[in-house]
Structure formats: C-alpha cells, structure tokens
Amino acid sequence: MGAGKTTVGRRLAERRQLQFVDSDHEIEARTGVDIPYIFEREGEAGFRRREQQMIAELTQRRGIVLATGGGAVLDPSNRNALAGNGYVIYLHASVDQQLARTARADNRPLLKAAGDRRETLTRLFVQRDPLYREIADLVLITDGRHAKSLVAEIERHVQ
Ligand SMILES: Nc1ncnc2c1ncn2[C@@H]1O[C@H](COP(=O)(O)OP(=O)(O)O)[C@@H](O)[C@H]1O
Ligand SMILES: O=C(O)C1=C[C@@H](OP(=O)(O)O)[C@@H](O)[C@H](O)C1
Ligand SMILES: [Mg+2]
Numbered sequence: 001m002g003a004g005k006t007t008v009g010r011r012l013a014e015r016r017q018l019q020f021v022d023s024d025h026e027i028e029a030r031t032g033v034d035i036p037y038i039f040e041r042e043g044e045a046g047f048r049r050r051e052q053q054m055i056a057e058l059t060q061r062r063g064i065v066l067a068t069g070g071g072a073v074l075d076p077s078n079r080n081a082l083a084g085n086g087y088v089i090y091l092h093a094s095v096d097q098q099l100a101r102t103a104r105a106d107n108r109p110l111l112k113a114a115g116d117r118r119e120t121l122t123r124l125f126v127q128r129d130p131l132y133r134e135i136a137d138l139v140l141i142t143d144g145r146h147a148k149s150l151v152a153e154i155e156r157h158v159q
Pocket of ligand 2: 001005069070108110
C-alpha cells in the first residue's frame with residue numbers, strides 16, 4: 001500500500017498507449033460498492049475471493065498494464081497467474097515511505113483498523129516482500145523517486 005502501483009501503472013499505460021486496469025477499481029466497478037464496504041460486509045476473506053477471481057480474469061487479457069492491490073501477492077494462484085502471464089514489476093517502498101504516502105487517504109481498510117499503522121505495515125511488509133521477490137521480473141526501489149522517473153526506468157527495462 002502506497003508503493004505507487006495505481007499511480008505508476010496508470011502513467012506507464014498512458015506512455016505506452018496501453019489500457020490500464022486496476023484490480024481494485026475493477027472489483028469496485030463490478031460490485032458497485034467500494035473496497036471498505038466489501039471488507040465491512042464480507043471481511044478480508046470475502047475481498048480476497050473477489051480479488052482472486054478478478055486477477056484470474058484480468059491476467060487472461062493481453063496488452064494491458066495491470067495494477068493489483070497490495071495483498072494480491074499472498075495467494076499462490078494469483079502469483080502463478082501474474083508470473084505466468086505477464087512481466088511483473090515489484091514497486092518496493094519502505095514502511096516510512098508507505099506511511100507518508102498513505103497518511104491522508106482513508107480508503108484502505110487494513111490501515112483504518114484499530115492498531116498502529118507502522119506496526120501493521122511492517123507486519124505486512126515482512127510477510128509480503130519475499131512473495132513479491134519470488135515473482136518479480138524487475139524490482140524497483142521507489143523511495144524518494146517521482147512516478148515519472150520510475151516510469152522512465154520501467155520503459156528502459158521492458159524495451
Ligand atoms: N513515486 C511517487 N512519489 C510520490 N508520491 C507517490 C508516488 N507514487 C505514488 N504516490 C502517491 O502516493 C499515494 C499512494 O499511491 P498509489 O498509487 O495509490 O499506491 P498503491 O496503489 O501502491 O497503494 C498517492 O497519493 C500517490 O499520488
Ligand atoms: O495491501 C492490501 O492488502 C490491500 C491493498 C489495497 O490496494 P493498494 O495496494 O493499491 O492500496 C486494497 O487492495 C485493499 O485495501 C487491500
Ligand atoms: Mg492501488
């Protein structure tokens with residue numbers, strides 16, 4: 001969360017004239033409600049089921065830039081679908097950077113729940129970082145870097 005998947009993904013798609021798809025936005029469009037509402041009604045497990053279905057579907061499309069939610073990497077079938085169908089970029093961000101980038105938004109239920117945000121992000125980072133590395137074709141350190149420069153670096157790698 002706050003690594004810049006949605007922001008960098010959208011800019012990359014614009015630059016390459018590809019369609020941009022964000023799995024969270026697709027889930028919201030399909031259900032007609034927002035992510036916090038899904039967490040409220042169905043819990044995280046319900047959201048993960050929807051996310052898994054959506055990623056299975058979206059990874060069958062070609063010629064798109066797909067941004068996932070930060071927790072999609074937890075599910076082995078998501079990891080297989082992503083690694084098997086696309087070029088996977090891990091946008092790495094430190095917990096400090098994530099805290100700064102997510103400070104204002106209130107649309108991330110895992111960060112709104114009771115408890116210390118730093119502790120939550122640290123726990124998620126420890127759990128997820130190895131899983132991202134397992135499937136990444138490219139790892140980019142995003143701390144202190146503008147989206148524009150990250151997009152330029154991705155373009156250099158994929159060309
Ligand atoms: N490289 C960056 N530098 C500065 N701010 C960024 C960068 N990438 C994203 N942001 C900002 O951080 C916030 C979270 O970015 P977002 O793209 O939603 O992250 P994610 O989808 O990975 O959770 C947004 O307000 C966005 O404008
Ligand atoms: O890290 C997570 O588990 C989540 C990240 C969110 O997406 P972003 O990573 O785009 O914020 C969204 O899918 C949901 O709130 C759960
Ligand atoms: Mg996002």
